[in-house]
Every structure is written in structure tokens, then in C-alpha cells.
Amino acid sequence: MPERAPRADDASRTTGRAMPEQDALPFPYRGAIECRGALVTALRSVVDPEVALSIVDMGLVYGVAIDAETAVVELTMTTSACPVAHVIVEDVQAALDRVLPEHLAIDVKLVWDPPWTPERMSDGARAFLRR
Amino acid sequence: MMVASLARGRSRRQLAMPATIVMRAVFAALVALSLVAAIVGGLWRTGMHLPDAAVVARSAGQHAALMLSVLLGTTISLERAVALGRRWAYAAPVLAAVSGLLIVCGLRPEAAALGVVAAVVFVAVNVFLLHRAQDSATAMMVLGALCWLAGNALEALEPGQPAVIAWWFAFPVLTITAERLELTRFLPRRSSAGTLLRTIAAGIVAAAATSVIDPAMGGVAFGAALVLLALWLAAFDIARRTVFAGGVARFMAAALLTGYLWLAVGGLAWLGTALGCPGRDVALHALGLGFIFSMVIGHAPVIVPALAGVRLRFGAWFYAPLLLLHASLACRLFGAIANPEWRTLGAQVNAAAIGLFVATVAGSALAWRRRDVRRDRGRAHAPRARPT
Numbered sequence: 406m407p408e409r410a411p412r413a414d415d416a417s418r419t420t421g422r423a424m425p426e427q428d429a430l431p432f433p434y435r436g437a438i439e440c441r442g443a444l445v446t447a448l449r450s451v452v453d454p455e456v457a458l459s460i461v462d463m464g465l466v467y468g469v470a471i472d473a474e475t476a477v478v479e480l481t482m483t484t485s486a487c488p489v490a491h492v493i494v495e496d497v498q499a500a501l502d503r504v505l506p507e508h509l510a511i512d513v514k515l516v517w518d519p520p521w522t523p524e525r526m527s528d529g530a531r532a533f534l535r536r
Numbered sequence: 537m538m539v540a541s542l543a544r545g546r547s548r549r550q551l552a553m554p555a556t557i558v559m560r561a562v563f564a565a566l567v568a569l570s571l572v573a574a575i576v577g578g579l580w581r582t583g584m585h586l587p588d589a590a591v592v593a594r595s596a597g598q599h600a601a602l603m604l605s606v607l608l609g610t611t612i613s614l615e616r617a618v619a620l621g622r623r624w625a626y627a628a629p630v631l632a633a634v635s636g637l638l639i640v641c642g643l644r645p646e647a648a649a650l651g652v653v654a655a656v657v658f659v660a661v662n663v664f665l666l667h668r669a670q671d672s673a674t675a676m677m678v679l680g681a682l683c684w685l686a687g688n689a690l691e692a693l694e695p696g697q698p699a700v701i702a703w704w705f706a707f708p709v710l711t712i713t714a715e716r717l718e719l720t721r722f723l724p725r726r727s728s729a730g731t732l733l734r735t736i737a738a739g740i741v742a743a744a745a746t747s748v749i750d751p752a753m754g755g756v757a758f759g760a761a762l763v764l765l766a767l768w769l770a771a772f773d774i775a776r777r778t779v780f781a782g783g784v785a786r787f788m789a790a791a792l793l794t795g796y797l798w799l800a801v802g803g804l805a806w807l808g809t810a811l812g813c814p815g816r817d818v819a820l821h822a823l824g825l826g827f828i829f830s831m832v833i834g835h836a837p838v839i840v841p842a843l844a845g846v847r848l849r850f851g852a853w854f855y856a857p858l859l860l861l862h863a864s865l866a867c868r869l870f871g872a873i874a875n876p877e878w879r880t881l882g883a884q885v886n887a888a889a890i891g892l893f894v895a896t897v898a899g900s901a902l903a904w905r906r907r908d909v910r911r912d913r914g915r916a917h918a919p920r921a922r923p924t
Contacts (some may be wrong), residue, residue: 486674
């Protein structure tokens with residue numbers, strides 16, 4: 406069965422706003438180049454519905470490292486007192502599960518250091534919020 | 537580096553043990569009992585013919601306690617317990633839910649005492665969260681928790697003291713305000729907007745405190761602060777932008793923006809009733825249903841998965857309870873001016889809107905689960921290995 410595109414009706418990620426894909430990723434990426442495009446698209450499909458922006462545009466992805474066995478994603482939240490953090494983590498895992506090679510284990514880590522700041526948001530995100 | 541990790545392939549639902557399932561079922565039953573009692577009591581107060589039973593009269597007399605202290609206290613303290621992630625933090629929602637059972641059973645003093653203990657635990661939870669997050673939004677949540685404690689303590693010491701309602705309303709209002717304050721970090725001009733919002737929040741607390749010693753002055757100040765809060769939200773809140781997005785974000789924003797309208801109406805009515813004008817029903821229910829419950833409905837698609845570990849499939853059907861709530865509230869609060877019977881009718885449809893909301897959440901959970909099963913069946917590969 407072919408890989409499925411992220412669906413639009415999951416309550417936690419229906420609001421994905423298409424931000425132009427950048428050549429330079431807003432987070433460090435270490436891994437096979439052929440995984441990169443699908444991985445970024447999958448991460449962009451995970452949205453914080455309170456601000457209607459993807460976790461990539463919010464600057465919540467701190468980094469991705471893929472080796473022969475595991476894909477590790479380091480993720481933060483805008484506040485460490487966020488009750489929906491584990492839901493977003495599960496969304497990221499589900500999104501990556503659809504696009505990454507099946508032999509890879511997926512490990513999504515919540516990272517609080519350094520703390521998130523608004524400066525991490527993309528220009529597109531800033532423009533949306535300034536409208 | 538502080539790190540938490542979740543391995544793919546085993547959901548929280550799959551990890552639940554039988555004892556956990558039983559405890560969750562008992563907890564849900566307690567919440568459902570308080571909700572039903574609060575609604576039945578509320579309908580009785582609006583003149584609906586109901587069986588002449590002591591439990592109905594008790595629920596009517598304790599309608600505000602059930603709705604504000606028990607149900608909102610349970611929900612909000614559960615949300616913060618999930619955020620903290622410590623087992624002891626769940627004592628607050630459990631104790632609040634049990635206090636609802638005690639109220640229904642006619643044990644009001646015991647319920648009030650339990651409410652105080654629940655609020656003390658909740659304050660501690662928020663202090664721990666403040667220690668972790670160290671921002672002004674979390675500090676405002678501590679203030680909201682203290683308002684719940686003040687209301688519960690006043691109810692325990694002096695049952696029926698009119699200012700208890702102001703404290704109980706200040707609790708969810710400040711909690712919501714704190715969440716909106718947190719979101720101002722994303723906005724330009726955030727420093728001045730944030731300072732203004734913090735000032736309004738301080739005004740709400742000061743007004744609730746004044747209501748204890750001078751109900752008229754406190755009521756005017758409380759209503760005025762609510763109107764100012766509505767104006768701030770209409771001017772600065774991020775929902776003004778996200779309403780132009782799609783899906784859940786738009787739904788949340790629609791629920792928020794309509795709620796802000798009712799917040800202004802409720803504030804004006806609160807101010808008016810403090811000056812001797814009629815309109816107590818408008819003051820209480822524009823605020824309780826129009827603002828706070830609209831917020832609850834709006835956040836349900838996001839917060840229910842976090843609190844209950846149950847995923848929801850979002851769809852346009854979520855708008856049905858929201859529209860029904862606001863339409864029936866307008867019928868109840870404004871239609872009653874022309875025809876008093878509209879108040880009863882509007883209240884009944886308010887109750888139906890809450891029932892429809894519960895059914896919508898349940899149906900969405902089933903819809904997600906059905907799709908999840910289909911997805912697992914169609915999976916191209918076996919579950920992945922867990923990371924080592």
C-alpha cells in the first residue's frame with residue numbers, strides 16, 4: 406500500500422497553513438537527503454490549532470537526526486506547562502510513521518532547553534500573526 | 537537537558553490497565569452526575585415542571601456550586617494536573633468531583649470542606665507549574681487558583697455569601713485570561729497589551745474581594761472589569777487572526793469571538809444588577825454559558841484528547857452545539873424581555889445544547905476510532921520497533 410498523505414480531518418492538525426518550503430531548513434537535519442522532503446512535509450502537517458500554524462513555522466522543531474535504525478526528533482512547546490504536549494508528540498509520531506522507511510524506529514523527544522522564544526517563529530508565521 | 541520521550545506504536549489507550557479504566561469510569565460517572573444535577577437544578581430554577589424531589593431542590597439551590605466550583609473546578613484542575621504530570625496533582629480534580637456527589641447527597645458542609653482541600657491542592661499544582669514555566673501567564677493561573685480557593689473557603693465559612701459567585705466566576709475567567717495572555721507572546725505590541733491585560737486581571741480580583749464587604753461597589757467594579765476584558769480580547773486576541781484559518785483553528789476562534797461578545801453582555805449586566813437593575817439571569821448566564829461554556833466547546837477538540845486520552849475526529853458537526861448554545865442563549869436572555877416563557881424555553885434548549893455537545897464529542901471519538909482501526913488494517917508495515 407502506498408504511503409498516505411497527511412489527512413486533513415484530524416482534530417489536532419486540520420489547520421495546516423501552507424507555508425512555502427524553504428531550501429534552508431529552520432532546524433538542524435542530519436540524515437539521508439532522500440528522507441528530508443517527506444519528513445519536512447510531515448512535520449508541517451502537525452499544527453498548533455491555537456495559533457493555526459505548523460510546528461515547523463512555530464519553531465518548535467529543534468532538530469532531526471536519522472541514522473540506520475532510528476529517527477530522533479527533538480521538539481519543544483511554547484510553554485513547559487502545556488497540557489497538550491503529549492498529543493502533539495503523538496501527532497508527530499503518526500505523521501512521521503506515514504512517510505519514513507518502515508525499518509526506522511521513531512523517537513520524538515520533548516526538549517525544554519533552550520526554552521522556546523517567539524524569535525524562533527518563521528517570517529511567514531510572523532506575517533500571518535501581524536495581519 | 538530535560539527530556540521526555542514517547543515511543544511510537546503504543547497509545548495511552550493501549551497502556552491503560554483495568555484498575556485505571558475502572559477509576560476513570562468512576563471519575564467520569566461523578567462528573568456526569570454533577571453535570572446532570574446542575575442542569576436539572578438549573579431547569580427547575582427557570583420554572584420547568586420537574587418531579588418534586590428533594591434532590592432536585594438541592595441541585596437547584598446548589599446550581600452555581602455544581603456548575604462553577606465542581607464542574608469547572610474538576611475540568612480545569614484536571615487540565616493542570618495533566619500539564620504537571622505528577623500523580624498527586626490528580627487529587628484536585630478527584631476531590632472536586634467527589635464534592636459534587638456530596639452536594640447531590642445533601643452534605644453541603646462536607647462538600648464545601650472538600651472543595652477547600654481540592655483548591656489547596658490545585659494552588660500547589662499551579663505553584664509547581666509556575667516554578668517550572670516562570671512566566672506571567674502561569675502566574676495568572678496561580679491567581680485564578682487562589683480565586684477558586686477564596687470562593688470555596690468563603691462558601692465553607694459563610695454558606696450562601698453572595699460574593700462567593702464572584703470568586704467562582706473569577707476563577708475560570710482568570711484561567712482563560714491567562715491562556716490568552718500566554719498567546720500575546722506571538723503578537724506584535726505584546727508588551728503593552730500584556731500589561732493592560734494583567735491590570736484588568738488584577739481589577740477582577742480586587743472587585744471580587746470588594747464584593748465581600750461592599751456588594752454594590754464590588755459588583756460595579758467586577759462588571760466593569762469584565763467589560764474591559766471583553767474589549768481587550770476583541771482588540772488584541774489571536775482569535776481575530778485564526779478565525780481566518782481553517783478547521784479546528786477557525787472553530788476555536790469562532791467559539792472564542794462569540795464568547796467575547798457574551799462576556800461584554802455579562803459584564804454590563806453584572807454592573808447593572810449591582811446598581812439595582814434587573815438582569816441577574818443575563819449577568820450569570822451570559823458569562824457562564826455564553827463566555828465560559830463556549831470556550832469549553834471551542835477547546836474540546838484539542839483538550840479532550842489531552843485529558844481523556846481519546847482522540848476526536850473534527851468536522852463541521854462541532855458547530856452544531858455551538859450554534860445551538862448561542863441561539864438558545866439569545867432566546868433565553870433577550871427573548872425573555874418580550875415573553876417570560878422564552879426564558880424557560882431558552883434554558884431547555886441551553887440544556888439540549890450541552891447534551892448535543894456531549895453527544896458530539898462521543899460521536900467524534902467513535903468516528904476517530906473507526907478510522908484508526910481502518911488505518912491499522914491498511915498499514916503497509918508492521919508496528920515499528922521501539923527506539924532503544
